Amino acid sequence: MLFxxxxxxxxxxxxxAAEAAxxxxxxxAYFQTLQAAGTWRHIWRKVGLYSNVSIFDVESNAALHDTLMALPLYPFMTMKxxxxxxxxxxxHEDDR
Amino acid sequence: MLFxxxxxxxxxxxxxAAEAAxxxxxxxAYFQTLQAAGTWRHIWRKVGLYSNVSIFDVESNAALHDTLMALPLYPFMTMKxxxxxxxxxxxHEDDR
Amino acid sequence: MLFxxxxxxxxxxxxxAAEAAxxxxxxxAYFQTLQAAGTWRHIWRKVGLYSNVSIFDVESNAALHDTLMALPLYPFMTMKxxxxxxxxxxxHEDDR
Amino acid sequence: MLFxxxxxxxxxxxxxAAEAAxxxxxxxAYFQTLQAAGTWRHIWRKVGLYSNVSIFDVESNAALHDTLMALPLYPFMTMKxxxxxxxxxxxHEDDR
Amino acid sequence: MLFxxxxxxxxxxxxxAAEAAxxxxxxxAYFQTLQAAGTWRHIWRKVGLYSNVSIFDVESNAALHDTLMALPLYPFMTMKxxxxxxxxxxxHEDDR
Amino acid sequence: MLFxxxxxxxxxxxxxAAEAAxxxxxxxAYFQTLQAAGTWRHIWRKVGLYSNVSIFDVESNAALHDTLMALPLYPFMTMKxxxxxxxxxxxHEDDR
Amino acid sequence: MLFxxxxxxxxxxxxxAAEAAxxxxxxxAYFQTLQAAGTWRHIWRKVGLYSNVSIFDVESNAALHDTLMALPLYPFMTMKxxxxxxxxxxxHEDDR
Amino acid sequence: MLFxxxxxxxxxxxxxAAEAAxxxxxxxAYFQTLQAAGTWRHIWRKVGLYSNVSIFDVESNAALHDTLMALPLYPFMTMKxxxxxxxxxxxHEDDR
Amino acid sequence: MLFxxxxxxxxxxxxxAAEAAxxxxxxxAYFQTLQAAGTWRHIWRKVGLYSNVSIFDVESNAALHDTLMALPLYPFMTMKxxxxxxxxxxxHEDDR
Amino acid sequence: MLFxxxxxxxxxxxxxAAEAAxxxxxxxAYFQTLQAAGTWRHIWRKVGLYSNVSIFDVESNAALHDTLMALPLYPFMTMKxxxxxxxxxxxHEDDR
Structure with a gap:
């Protein structure tokens, strides 16, 4: 299911600065694990911004919530x- | 180049109604031609809305403009x- | 899964007016069928408005989309x- | 009466961090007391956000105001x- | 209870024009009946606008909803x- | 003249906290003086918010400005x- | 008093078109009468827009309301x- | 030219507080110099706000920019x- | 002076359709006359939109207003x- | 390609203040290098604001992103x- x-x-x-790094x-590291697993299906930078647009493939709303809440940068992020x-x-059959 | x-x-x-159909x-038909060519790289419905989010892969800003302006539904659309x-x-190397 | x-x-x-009726x-009729089936889990009127807030319980994003698109009043609605x-x-265990 | x-x-x-905890x-604890009493009738997380949607069942506008103002997290919250x-x-008879 | x-x-x-009149x-007429009954407790024009701000005194959310929906001008109004x-x-004891 | x-x-x-108190x-104290004088004609809490809606009865725009600027909480307020x-x-004759 | x-x-x-003219x-004509009387104290066009910014000098809120409601173009205007x-x-003493 | x-x-x-004073x-002092020179043609307080509406009369866009940037309060201001x-x-001939 | x-x-x-054409x-034709004269200094399409961003070089605010009001498409345009x-x-000396 | x-x-x-300077x-210095190279094709101040409108001429979306991210003032900027x-x-042939 995609979001x-x-x-x-x-x-x-x-x-x-050291803590930020x-x-x-x-x-x-967390992102690459999720990307390799297919959960974080796509990611792109928005040009000129410290922002991304991502496509997640998850089992349920709850799975998405738990995945996002575990992001190390979550406290610094605004989400839509x-x-x-x-x-x-x-x-395409797979372009769910 | 992606948008x-x-x-x-x-x-x-x-x-x-007949004209709309x-x-x-x-x-x-136009969409499927562009999708087959790889120009209209992804398309997803926004749940509950008569809206989509799409990823285009084009040579230039001008190519994107011309592609979108030729959409048969363009006069009925709001674009972002x-x-x-x-x-x-x-x-992923290809996730440009 | 709730929305x-x-x-x-x-x-x-x-x-x-007759067509509206x-x-x-x-x-x-469509609403009551979905409510009886548990798909349309809750509905409330927003006071003073021709608006409602509803809770749907569905299998997937796609199931929600198909359910909403089939609403007879859909062409007259704005959705969030x-x-x-x-x-x-x-x-509560059940308050998913 | 529902809100x-x-x-x-x-x-x-x-x-x-310790004070936040x-x-x-x-x-x-306050929430669960209200939930057990039926005042805080429903609560759901908004996916991906530190936000909730809740349904309160109260006697009056004033009762809702007093209940919300007593939330320990109130000074950190934005309310709608x-x-x-x-x-x-x-x-459903009870889905007031 | 005030709104x-x-x-x-x-x-x-x-x-x-005749239908509007x-x-x-x-x-x-409907307004003055409600005003005399104390339900429509206050009304003021917003200067320069075809708008008013009103204070209603009602038994419940449902009573307010029914009162507003019965306004002859309701189909022409936007409500907040x-x-x-x-x-x-x-x-003041009475300034509920 | 009402605002x-x-x-x-x-x-x-x-x-x-002591300074806030x-x-x-x-x-x-300032509010009650103005309320007793009839200048601050009405005040109500907005439910669930640290906000109020008030009706002022003043001689002129300038009188309203001076009255509001003298509020001890003014530096902490957003006004509309x-x-x-x-x-x-x-x-009602008096519901100016 | 200025607005x-x-x-x-x-x-x-x-x-x-004839009716618009x-x-x-x-x-x-109405504007020039008010301008000559000092009620419509200033008027300026907003560049590039069919809009103006005006300063009115009136006795009271009610006087402003009545003046604006009598504008022949009122039904075509949005007001702030x-x-x-x-x-x-x-x-300047007079720059009230 | 007016803005x-x-x-x-x-x-x-x-x-x-001393630095603010x-x-x-x-x-x-800067304002009164500009007002006496006719550059700052009008100024009014917005009632209830720490805000003003001003009319400037300047030779060019650049002259307006330089005038505004030199305001001692500029770093504390939001401008429109x-x-x-x-x-x-x-x-009026002069109401440019 | 640039805008x-x-x-x-x-x-x-x-x-x-014929009238639109x-x-x-x-x-x-009007645009190209202004472009040749240097008044309409730059024009670019916003990609995917029936919109443009333009740079005008004019003598005064009033000259810009008159130029824009004379656009044949003005009644169909929203301007900023x-x-x-x-x-x-x-x-660059000339990049005014 | 222009943005x-x-x-x-x-x-x-x-x-x-010294760090800001x-x-x-x-x-x-960075701006002038890009301007001389033709990448930063135009820049204008927005009157009265600490803001600019710029036109960039770049090879690709990625080139624009890298150019903007390298701006020394980037952490203090909001971008559109x-x-x-x-x-x-x-x-004009060149007014791409």
Whole structure:
């Protein structure tokens, strides 16, 4: 089941740089695990912004919630969630 | 080069039904040609809405403009365009 | 799986009254079938508005989309969809 | 008498963690007392957000105000209040 | 129990003038009955606008809904509803 | 001459509690003087919010400005001002 | 007593041209009478828009309401009203 | 050439009071020089707000920019700029 | 003196096609005259939209107003006007 | 390929002045390099604001993203990105 998740990241100007680097590294590792598993199906940068648009493939609303809440950068993020479904005109079986 | 395009469709209540069906059929055929060519890379319905979120892969801004302007349903659509680029953490080479 | 759906109804002032009555009757019948089946789990009027807030219990995003698109009043509605999940503090097992 | 209350929680990044844990525990206890009494009739998490949708069943506007103002997390919350009433098409007597 | 109701009236330019006059007269009569009964406790014009701000005193959310839905001008109105309660600092017993 | 004034109060989480209590007490005293004088004609709490809707009866725009600027809580408030006048359908002479 | 009034004019594309011309001529005559009397103290066009920003000098809120409601173009206008008062730093006595 | 400039002032609660007083005094002196010169043609307080509406008369866009940037309170202000021109119906030659 | 003008064009679905073509041809001719004269200094399409962003170089606010009001497509346009000036860091003398 | 980029700069009131001056000097040098290279094709100040409108000419979305992310003032900026293309009516070959 697919969801579009739009994430804006905002780290305060005076936040400790070493701690920020540590959190970003943890975020990257967590992201890559989810991407390899197919849960985090797509990710793109929004040009010029510290933001991304992502497509998640999850079992349920609850699974999406738990996945997002575990993001190391979650406390610095604003989230917008849009539930998606397959488009009836699509010629791709997998483009759910 | 990738762009997210969010399309909302709004056909007036009193629009001729046969003409609407003809335009939708033309839209579907045009869409499937672009999807087969890889230009219209992804499409998903927004749940509960007559709207979609799409990812286009085009050569240039001008190519995107010309592609969208040729949509048979264009006069009934509201568009939001967001330029995208590859996310640096992605493990997929092709997820531009 | 639960979703909050907020529906605003807007029937044009000059819409045929008999046709409107027919559509509302079809809407009521369809609604009551879904309510009896447990799909349309809750519905409340927003006070002073021709709007409701509803809780749907469905198998998937796609099931919600198909259910909403089949509403007889759908062409007269504006929809807002919010995916929900069980709250961790809840003492009720069923309040998913 | 029913009200929808949407609550967004925002605890500052630099707020003392032990104090936050204490307040959240107090919130949970207060919530469960109200839920057991039937005052806090429903609660759901909004997926991906530190937010909930709740349905309150109270005697009066004043009772709702006093109940909400006593929430331990109130100073960290943004609230949106929507008065509700029974939908005339509902087949459930109790779904006020 | 008190509610603030803000009403904006918008009658289309091409609406039949005699019919509009008839509806406004019915609105005025209905309003004065409610005002005399104490249900429509206050009404003020917003300066320069075809809008009012009103205070209703009703038994319940449902009573307010039924009262508003019966307004002859309701199909031409946009409504905003705000539940109110007595202010703790007020020196007037009756300013509920 | 009547004005609706909507006031939202926002005292920072880390503001000194004793100082806040002192300011609130000054606010209450100032409010009650104005209420007794008839200048602050009505006040109601917005349910669930640290906000009120008030009706002021003043000689002029300047008198309203001076009255509001002297509120002890003014630096913590967001204000919205709406000029009002008597509604032509009102049966009360005094409901200006 | 001064008020800023911002007026946006929107005459439908298919409105009768002769009737529009007649209404605009009546508007101009009414405006010039008020301007000569000092009631309509200032008027400026907003560049590129069919809109103006005006300063009215009136006895009361009610006088402003009656003046605006009598505008021949009123049914085609959207209004925004802002009450003003003299700035304490002004060196001009008359710039109320 | 005329411009409407709307200025909202927001000095943080914990800003040094003596420094604020010094800046406000400098602002007042600068304002009065510009008012005497005819550059700051009008100024009015928005009732109940720490905001003003002003009309500037300048040679060019660049002259307006330089004038505003030199305001001692500029770092505490939010600005909205609207270019104006003479209204064709005005009977005053000077009300540019 | 430079201004950014953002224009959105919206021709109703049922507007006469031949008349629309005539107006667009007149718009193009008028535009090219202004472009050749240097008044309409730049124009770009916003990708995917029937909108443009333009830079005008005019003598005064009034000259810009008169130029825009004379656009054949003006009655179908929504306009946003932003006054500009030369950036102090620019290395180009002419990039006013 | 052209993009409009609107940049709003907001440096906190209590940010170190020497550090701010250092960052602004780095920004100016970086800007002028890009301007000389033709990448930063145009820049204008928005009158009265610490904001600019810029036109970038880049090879791709990714090139724009990398260019903007390298701005020394980026952490203090809010960005809005609008993809552009040549207008079909333009008489200038180069006004892409």
């Amino acid at each position: 579009m998740v739009e994430m804006d990241v905002n780290i305060p100007l005076d936040f400790d 540590r959190i970003k590294a943890a975020e990257k 969630i849009t539930p998606l479904c397959r488009h009836p005109s699509s010629i | 997210m395009v969010e399309m909302d469709v709004n056909i007036p209540l009193d629009f001729d 003809r335009i939708k059929a033309a839209e579907k 365009i967001t330029p995208l680029c590859r996310h640096p953490s992605s493990i | 909050m759906v907020e529906m605003d109804v807007n029937i044009p002032l000059d819409f045929d 027919r559509i509302k009757a079809a809407e009521k 969809i919010t995916p929900l999940c069980r709250h961790p503090s809840s003492i | 929808m209350v949407e609550m967004d929680v925002n605890i500052p990044l630099d707020f003392d 204490r307040i959240k525990a107090a919130e949970k 209040i929507t008065p509700l009433c029974r939908h005339p098409s509902s087949i | 603030m109701v803000e009403m904006d009236v918008n009658i289309p330019l091409d609406f039949d 008839r509806i406004k007269a019915a609105e005025k 509803i705000t539940p109110l309660c007595r202010h703790p600092s007020s020196i | 609706m004034v909507e006031m939202d109060v926002n005292i920072p989480l880390d503001f000194d 002192r300011i609130k007490a000054a606010e209450k 001002i709406t000029p009002l006048c008597r509604h032509p359908s009102s049966i | 800023m009034v911002e007026m946006d004019v929107n005459i439908p594309l298919d409105f009768d 007649r209404i605009k001529a009546a508007e101009k 009203i802002t009450p003003l008062c003299r700035h304490p730093s002004s060196i | 409407m400039v709307e200025m909202d002032v927001n000095i943080p609660l914990d800003f040094d 010094r800046i406000k005094a400098a602002e007042k 700029i609207t270019p104006l021109c003479r209204h064709p119906s005005s009977i | 950014m003008v953002e224009m959105d064009v919206n021709i109703p679905l049922d507007f006469d 005539r107006i667009k041809a007149a718009e193009k 006007i932003t006054p500009l000036c030369r950036h102090p860091s620019s290395i | 409009m980029v609107e940049m709003d700069v907001n440096i906190p009131l209590d940010f170190d 250092r960052i602004k000097a780095a920004e100016k 990105i609008t993809p552009l293309c040549r207008h079909p009516s333009s008489i």
